[in-house]
Amino acid sequence: MATRGGPQRKGGRPTPGKGRAGGAKPTPKPTPKRKPAPAPAAPVPAPPSGPFRLGAIPGATPGKWIDIWKTRMPRNPLELVPLTVAEQHAAFARGDVDAAIVRLPIDRDGLNVIPLYEETTVVVCATDSALTAADELTAEDLLGEVRIVPGDDVLSFDVAGTAEPRFAAPATTGEAVEIVATGVAIVLVPMSLARLHHRKDVTFRPLAEAPASAVALAWPAEGATELVDTFVGIVRGRTSNSSR
Structure with a gap:
């Protein structure tokens, strides 16, 4: 027997109408905030092209440092400049070398000098x-x-x-x-x-x-290039990832 008011769904509840006046409106989704674009990284300046000129007095043995340089700085050639002890200081004044393995004593005026080893x-x-x-x-x-x-x-x-x-x-x-x-x-x-x-x-x-006779590394106290800093770091045992 039909029930007054028309057919009903199972359970006895009327079917809600779509778009019915007074019906619940969907909650609008919040607009996501845009993250600011990251600032571009500052370009890393390329080291000077070289060559790096290393002076060496007779008997000096910089081979191990030169090998490290070749591995670490393949695009920057190292030029070995033979020096006599008598002219080792003058070589800096003439601009013949960027750094040099020298024999002490040496006039330290205008130079940074670090001892390396002593010879019997x-x-x-x-x-x-x-x-x-x-x-x-x-x-x-x-x-x-x-x-x-x-x-x-x-x-x-x-x-x-x-x-x-x-x-x-x-x-x-x-x-x-x-x-x-x-x-x-x-x-x-x-x-x-x-x-x-x-x-x-x-x-x-x-x-x-x-x-004993002492041997040292010397380089100009002022105006040293990035290549000089790199070689000094190699001599001091810094790795390629070490900070100065």
């Missing part, structure tokens, strides 16, 4: 010399020996009891070693120079209690 002083003598009987020599062992002091000598100290040669002193350590090979004299040098001028007919022995 050795006696270079002929292989058949009686001095080779000892593994280490003392000043007493050198009594009466003719000592050559070349024009480029870097030690500048006397050994009591040694004799001066009767011939003119050679200009260079290399020439002095040639004379030593004949057995007529000895020459005192830092160990690196003894190795640099090695010959089959000469050898060397450490000289006990002799002053």
Whole structure:
């Protein structure tokens, strides 16, 4: 039997009308706020193109630092500039080098200098010399020996009891070693120079209690470039990610 008021849904509730007056209106969704665009990163300036000019006195061994430079700075060539100890300071004044491995002492005016290492002083003598009987020599062992002091000598100290040669002193350590090979004299040098001028007919022995020879890295105190800062960092052991 039909119920008054027309058909009803199951449950007895009337079907709500669509768009019916007085019906609930949908809640509008809030407009999302736009995040401001991030500021563009500042461009990183490229390092100077180089080359980086590294001066080096005879006997210096910067090979490990140069290898690190080549790995870390492949687009910036390193140019090795040979220097004599006599001209090591003047090379900066002339602008020949950006930094240099130098032998101390050096005039530090206008330079930053950091010590690197000290070298043992050795006696270079002929292989058949009686001095080779000892593994280490003392000043007493050198009594009466003719000592050559070349024009480029870097030690500048006397050994009591040694004799001066009767011939003119050679200009260079290399020439002095040639004379030593004949057995007529000895020459005192830092160990690196003894190795640099090695010959089959000469050898060397450490000289006990002799002053050591110090080697350092120097660069201009003002106007140093980013390349100089990079090399100084390599020498000091900084990694590529280290801050200065």
